[in-house]
Amino acid sequence: MKKLIYVLIAIIITGTVINRVIQISNENAREVFNIARIADIDGVPVETMIAKVRKGVLREPVAVTNNKIFVSKSRVHKFKSGQKLSNGGHIISVSKNIDMDTGLFVIKTSGASGNQFIELEYNGVFVPLSSISNSSIMVSENEIAAIKQITVIAADAEHAVVKGLVEGDIIILTRVEPASKVKSANKR
Numbered sequence: 152m153k154k155l156i157y158v159l160i161a162i163i164i165t166g167t168v169i170n171r172v173i174q175i176s177n178e179n180a181r182e183v184f185n186i187a188r189i190a191d192i193d194g195v196p197v198e199t200m201i202a203k204v205r206k207g208v209l210r211e212p213v214a215v216t217n218n219k220i221f222v223s224k225s226r227v228h229k230f231k232s233g234q235k236l237s238n239g240g241h242i243i244s245v246s247k248n249i250d251m252d253t254g255l256f257v258i259k260t261s262g263a264s265g266n267q268f269i270e271l272e273y274n275g276v277f278v279p280l281s282s283i284s285n286s287s288i289m290v291s292e293n294e295i296a297a298i299k300q301i302t303v304i305a306a307d308a309e310h311a312v313v314k315g316l317v318e319g320d321i322i323i324l325t326r327v328e329p330a331s332k333v334k335s336a337n338k339r
Contacts, residue, residue, distance in 0.1 A: 194334035195324040202316040207277045209307040210268040220258040227256040239266040275312040289323040296331045
């Protein structure tokens with residue numbers, strides 16, 4: 152009788168161990184969502200856009216007071232006679248001489264006073280300003296993130312016209328580490 156009890160206990164223990172091994176095996180076979188593993192296999196999902204050379208507009212903020220705009224030497228080259236103001240007015244003339252009272256260049260305008268924008272036309276590759284870091288931009292080369300050096304030609308509060316990209320480059324708009332495997336979530 153003792154032997155029968157020992158055999159039954161051994162069978163129960165063996166059955167329990169085998170059952171647990173099968174459960175663990177089934178658990179390990181399941182596909183569990185793990186963002187790090189998915190990123191390693193498929194790539195980090197990133198928002199992208201394709202570089203295209205196009206004609207576009209950047210908006211330069213100006214303050215018009217009594218049909219005059221006062222600008223510094225670093226900005227005066229952006230303005231030309233005939234450019235339109237956001238309120239419907241336009242630039243009449245751009246002074247080549249510094250105003251002695253303000254130390255700034257004077258631009259004469261038509262239209263109402265107030266804070267406005269002058270739309271400046273450029274031809275080039277337009278990118279969101281947020282995608283630029285230390286005169287470089289992240290691009291996808293064979294689904295691997297790579298740093299590409301660029302030169303900013305002009306910028307406003309949201310966009311920049313850059314040199315250094317070629318038409319068709321895939322620009323990564325999401326922050327990722329260089330050499331990361333990437334997967335485009337969308338292409339703009």
